[in-house]
Amino acid sequence: MNKNRERRPHPLVELTKARFLEFLRDPSAIFWVFVFPILLTIVLGIAFKNQGPEKIEVGFLGPAAEELVERIQVPHPEGLKLTLMNPGQAAAALRSGRIDLIVRAELWAGGTPMITYQYDPTRPGARMARLAVDNLVQMSFGRINAVQIIEEQVEEKGGRYIDFLIPGLIGMNVMGSCMWGLGYAIVDSRRRKLLKRFAVTPMNRSHFLLSFALSRLIFLVMEVGFLVLFAYLVFSVRIQGGILTLALVALVGTAAFSGLALLIASRTASTETASGWMNLVQLPMWLLSGSFFAYSRFPEFLHPWIRLLPLTALNDAARAVMNDGSGMGAITWELAVLAFWSLVSFAVALRIFKWH
Amino acid sequence: MPTNNNLPPAPEDTPVIRCRDLVVAYGSLVAVNGLTLDILRGECFGLLGPNGAGKTTAVEVFEGLLRPRTGTLEILGETWGRSDAGDRRLRQRLGVALQETHFPENLTVFEIIRLFRSFYRGGRKINDLIALMGLEEKRNARVGKLSGGQRQRLALTCALVGAPEIIFLDEPTTGLDPQARLTIWQAVEALVRDGCTVVLTTHYMEEAARLCRRVGIIDSGRLIALDSPAGLVRTLGAGEIVEFKMEGEFPLESVRRIPGVLRAEKRDRQWILMVNDSAQTLPGILNTLSAQGMRVDSVSTHQATLEDVFVQLTGKGLGDE
Numbered sequence: 001m002n003k004n005r006e007r008r009p010h011p012l013v014e015l016t017k018a019r020f021l022e023f024l025r026d027p028s029a030i031f032w033v034f035v036f037p038i039l040l041t042i043v044l045g046i047a048f049k050n051q052g053p054e055k056i057e058v059g060f061l062g063p064a065a066e067e068l069v070e071r072i073q074v075p076h077p078e079g080l081k082l083t084l085m086n087p088g089q090a091a092a093a094l095r096s097g098r099i100d101l102i103v104r105a106e107l108w109a110g111g112t113p114m115i116t117y118q119y120d121p122t123r124p125g126a127r128m129a130r131l132a133v134d135n136l137v138q139m140s141f142g143r144i145n146a147v148q149i150i151e152e153q154v155e156e157k158g159g160r161y162i163d164f165l166i167p168g169l170i171g172m173n174v175m176g177s178c179m180w181g182l183g184y185a186i187v188d189s190r191r192r193k194l195l196k197r198f199a200v201t202p203m204n205r206s207h208f209l210l211s212f213a214l215s216r217l218i219f220l221v222m223e224v225g226f227l228v229l230f231a232y233l234v235f236s237v238r239i240q241g242g243i244l245t246l247a248l249v250a251l252v253g254t255a256a257f258s259g260l261a262l263l264i265a266s267r268t269a270s271t272e273t274a275s276g277w278m279n280l281v282q283l284p285m286w287l288l289s290g291s292f293f294a295y296s297r298f299p300e301f302l303h304p305w306i307r308l309l310p311l312t313a314l315n316d317a318a319r320a321v322m323n324d325g326s327g328m329g330a331i332t333w334e335l336a337v338l339a340f341w342s343l344v345s346f347a348v349a350l351r352i353f354k355w356h
Numbered sequence: 357m358p359t360n361n362n363l364p365p366a367p368e369d370t371p372v373i374r375c376r377d378l379v380v381a382y383g384s385l386v387a388v389n390g391l392t393l394d395i396l397r398g399e400c401f402g403l404l405g406p407n408g409a410g411k412t413t414a415v416e417v418f419e420g421l422l423r424p425r426t427g428t429l430e431i432l433g434e435t436w437g438r439s440d441a442g443d444r445r446l447r448q449r450l451g452v453a454l455q456e457t458h459f460p461e462n463l464t465v466f467e468i469i470r471l472f473r474s475f476y477r478g479g480r481k482i483n484d485l486i487a488l489m490g491l492e493e494k495r496n497a498r499v500g501k502l503s504g505g506q507r508q509r510l511a512l513t514c515a516l517v518g519a520p521e522i523i524f525l526d527e528p529t530t531g532l533d534p535q536a537r538l539t540i541w542q543a544v545e546a547l548v549r550d551g552c553t554v555v556l557t558t559h560y561m562e563e564a565a566r567l568c569r570r571v572g573i574i575d576s577g578r579l580i581a582l583d584s585p586a587g588l589v590r591t592l593g594a595g596e597i598v599e600f601k602m603e604g605e606f607p608l609e610s611v612r613r614i615p616g617v618l619r620a621e622k623r624d625r626q627w628i629l630m631v632n633d634s635a636q637t638l639p640g641i642l643n644t645l646s647a648q649g650m651r652v653d654s655v656s657t658h659q660a661t662l663e664d665v666f667v668q669l670t671g672k673g674l675g676d677e
Contacts, residue, residue, distance in 0.1 A: 014474040018463060025462035025498075192458035200419050200454070202447040202518070203475040356421060 011203060015211030020218060023181065033177050033219065037169050037227055041162075044292070045235050048161040056129045057081045057099040059090040064105035064113040072136040080132055094118070101129035112141065158240055158323030166231045167318035168291035170224055171311050174253045175285065177223060179278045182212050183261030187274035190265075196356035205355070209262070216258055217251075224250050240325030249321060249331065253314035256338040259345030260310070266353040285311035313337035371430075372397045372522055372553050373418055378427035380413050380577075387413040389577035391427070395522075400544065400554040402568035404561065404662065406670075410577040411557035412455055415524050418555065419452050432521060448477055451520030453511045455527050461500035465491055468499065469513055476518030489513045489543060505536025512543055516552075523547060525556040529563060541567060561662035571662065575670045588665045594618045594630030597664050598638065601626055601653040607644065614640045623667070630660070 023029050056079060060069050069082050085093065085102075093099040102118040115137060119126040189195050198208060228246075231237035239246055260281060268274045288295055288302075289311035298306065306312050317334035320326035328335075371394035380388040388410045395401045403411045416422045417429060420436040420443060429435065434446045459468050469482050480488075486495055489509045494502060502510065508528060515523055525544070529537040544567055548554055558564055564571045565585040573581040573588070581588055600606065606627040612620050616637035619630040631637045634657040645652060 008477070009470060009474045011474040014471045018460070018467065018471050021467065022460050022462050192460075193454055193456055194458065194460070196421065197452070197454055197457040197514075200421060200447065200450070200452040201472065201475040202444040202477075204444070 012207045012211055012214070015203075015207055016214045016218075019185075019211055019215035022185075023215070023219065029180070032180065033173070033223055034226060037173050037223075038230055041166065041169060041227070041231060041235075044165055045162045048165070055079055055081045056101075056125060056132060057083065057093075058101045058103060058129055058133055059083055059085040059093055059099045060103045060105065061085050061087055061090050062104040062106050064107050065103070068103070068105045068113055068115075068137070072133075072140045080129075080136075094120075097123075100125040101133060103133060158238070158325075162231070162235045163237055163323050164294070164319070165292065166227065166235075166237050167322045168315050170227055170250065170318050171253065171289070171315040172286065172291045173223055173227065174220065174250060174314060175257045175282060175311055177219060178216060178254060178257035178261045179264075179282060181219060181261075182216060182258055183265040183278055184271065184274055186212070186262070186265035187268050187271050190269055190354075190356070191271055193356070199355040209350075212262075213258060216254055220250055220254050237322075239322050241321035241327065245326075245328060245331075246318065246321045248328075249314065249317045249335070252335055252338045252342070253310070253317075255342040256310045256314070256345070259342045259349060262349040262353075263345040266349045285309050288312070290315050307333075308337060310338055310341045370397050371395060372432055373555070374428075374430040375418075376428045378414070378417060378429060379425045380410075380417055380422055381425050387577055388417065388424070391574075391577075391579055393572060393579060393582070395553065395555060397521075397553055398548070398551050399569045400548045400556065400567050402564040402571040403555070403557040403574055404559065404564045404571050404666065405557075405574040406559055409574045411574055412526055413577075414574065415526050415555065415557055419450065419524055420446070448518060449521045451515035451518060451523040453508075453515040453523075453525045453528060455530070457511055459499045459507070459510065459514075462498055464496050464498055465502070465510055466495050468510065469517060472514040473517045479518045480516075482517075485513050485517060488546075490539065503536070505532050505539060508532060508536065508540060509543070512540065516547065520552065522553045522555065525554065527557055527559070529558070529560065537563070561666065565662055573666060573669060580669050581665065585662055588662060589660050592630060592660050592665055592668060594660050594664075595632050596630075596634045596657055597660055598629040598631055598634055598641070598655065598657045599626050600629070600655055602650060603653065604650060607648055607650070610644055610648070611641055614644060617641070623671075630664075 058080060060066075060082060061084070065084055069084060073082060083099070090099070090102045094102055100119060100123060104116040104118065105113045106116075108114045117130050117134070119130055121127060186195070199205075224247075228237075228239065261278070264274060264277045264281065268277065288298065288306050289309050290306075291311070295303065295306045295312065307316070313334040317331040317338075320331050320334075324330075373393070373395040375394075376392050378388055378391040379386065391410075391414055403414060405411050413422065417424050418431060420431075423437065431446060432449055434442065436443060436446070463471075465486070466482065469485060473479060473482055473485075486492055489512065491506065491509060491513065494506055499507065499510070512525070512528065515525070528544070529540050532540065541563070544554055544556070548567075554567075556563075556567065568585060570583065571581075571585050571588060572579050581591070583591070606622065608620050608622070608627070611617060611629065614637065616632050617629055618632065621628055629641070638655070638657070642652070642655075
């Protein structure tokens with residue numbers, strides 16, 4: 001037989017290359033990692049495009065309604081839409097949230113109507129509507145401002161919804177691609193008996209796990225870079241802080257979620273079980289960690305717990321760097337949380353990992 | 357391909373695998389029960405047995421995947437589990453094809469062989485291996501597009517990338533069509549000619565008879581016979597097997613008295629006779645039956661095979677679960 005030696009490729013290079021090619025040739029993986037976040041950005045970017053403050057809608061009814069609307073509409077109230085309605089329409093519109101306030105105007109002696117405001121004070125729009133309408137009503141009947149006001153309107157950099165959304169999407173993307181690209185891939189290899197097949201070769205087992213980490217790293221640069229570039233080109237989302245700081249945040253985030261994914265994959269033999277676990281881990285973070293809306297909307301006592309979640313830490317850190325221009329000093333807590341998750345999950349996963 | 361006149365050189369009688377009183381258990385289930393066995397350098401050794409007999413378990417202990425509960429095992433003079441580095445050194449000298457490995461569907465034949473090649477210090481050139489296994493046309497085809505036989509050849513290729521001293525093949529031809537099976541057999545024969553020790557498990561007695569110098573029959577975790585295929589058949593003491601299918605009760609006692617009938621017994625609604633020579637003995641048997649007014653539905657005869665040995669030893673067929 002031919003005893004000629006050819007240059008032996010390094011196993012770590014070969015393993016990483018195999019991971020990389022396998023991923024690139026899987027159309028569904030490409031979709032979820034590259035196309036889906038872009039689609040999400042486009043859809044949400046359009047839905048929450050800055051159309052100025054929302055118009056407050058108010059329903060008017062009662063015998064004096066028509067006269068009242070005409071009177072207060074003279075200076076063309078900004079941000080208000082006033083509609084005449086019958087009682088049935090008005091009640092339905094209030095219930096469905098289409099209008100925030102019902103104004104009932106009865107006739108009263110002396111030319112001044114008697115007005116009733118009907119609204120749900122727990123709805124944020126309702127109290128604003130009440131204040132705005134009441135102001136117009138009172139001024140149209142002669143109230144004069146006591147203090148002169150000068151208004152200055154500003155637009156904060158990084159203050160739009162799309163600016164809020166992009167760092168959240170980066171966080172979700174890092175989490176998802178670690179789960180699928182690492183966790184699912186390892187469980188699938190175990191199911192295919194490929195792990196067992198590797199276990200009977202002289203392959204250095206740490207090379208195998210390292211190859212996953214390396215290929216994650218390559219994909220991380222591609223995924224995050226792609227999303228950031230897209231957001232910049234289409235929605236002019238800018239990175240206010242350092243790009244290297246953002247890269248470091250993404251890297252530490254990847255380390256945390258790689259650890260979690262490896263932990264889920266360490267003993268699971270069926271891909272169904274793995275998907276279940278991965279969704280179980282991801283779902284609370286999708287809801288709580290502020291990818292799409294700020295977690296400050298949840299009750300105060302939950303915040304310290306939410307801030308311990310790795311996705312919260314990643315989102316907060318990415319937002320701080322992208323929108324507030326923060327440096328490393330401002331995000332030490334977030335980096336510490338991510339590093340903690342990474343260390344604990346890797347330590348446990350490597351201890352209990354099963355090859356067959 | 358070796359023929360019967362051109363037997364491979366007799367192996368040196370040095371064991372490359374020595375196991376003594378090996379017991380392997382999963383919880384309370386004892387899969388291998390006191391296996392003692394020497395496998396010699398350069399031989400093709402077959403573990404023959406039905407599904408669930410413990411063949412795969414035994415081989416996985418040899419491969420270092422499973423730890424025996426008790427007993428000792430030496431592979432190429434080494435022992436598993438002394439150190440990670442020691443295990444890896446030993447694995448450099450072994451090749452393995454598991455019972456089933458699903459290689460990544462999106463990688464090509466060449467990419468997979470190159471990956472496995474990178475784990476071994478020595479070994480053959482990738483292109484030589486591809487040619488040797490007749491996979492040239494499929495070199496750049498993805499695994500997902502391969503037939504069962506081609507996948508099995510790829511698995512075999514990955515087992516021999518490191519030029520191993522011992523190669524383990526766990527049911528290498530299960531589920532393959534006859535042509536694909538023949539290709540694998542020829543490849544195994546070529547390996548043995550090159551001096552590689554081959555340990556294979558199978559439940560095809562034809563495969564064991566063709567490839568193996570020695571065969572161990574394993575049933576319920578125990579080695580119940582160990583000899584060359586021809587030697588095992590000889591232990592039956594019979595040249596041919598006659599099988600009767602018929603209604604009613606077969607006159608076993610009177611048939612057993614006919615000269616040339618070595619053994620007669622009922623098995624699964626059939627009556628099985630072992631005879632020296634069916635041409636001489638069968639007329640006498642048929643006469644005895646018709647004299648007693650018995651009607652025979654069918655009679656068949658065949659040369660005694662390993663399957664008959666197996667049935668004789670265990671009371672069940674190789675294909676039985």
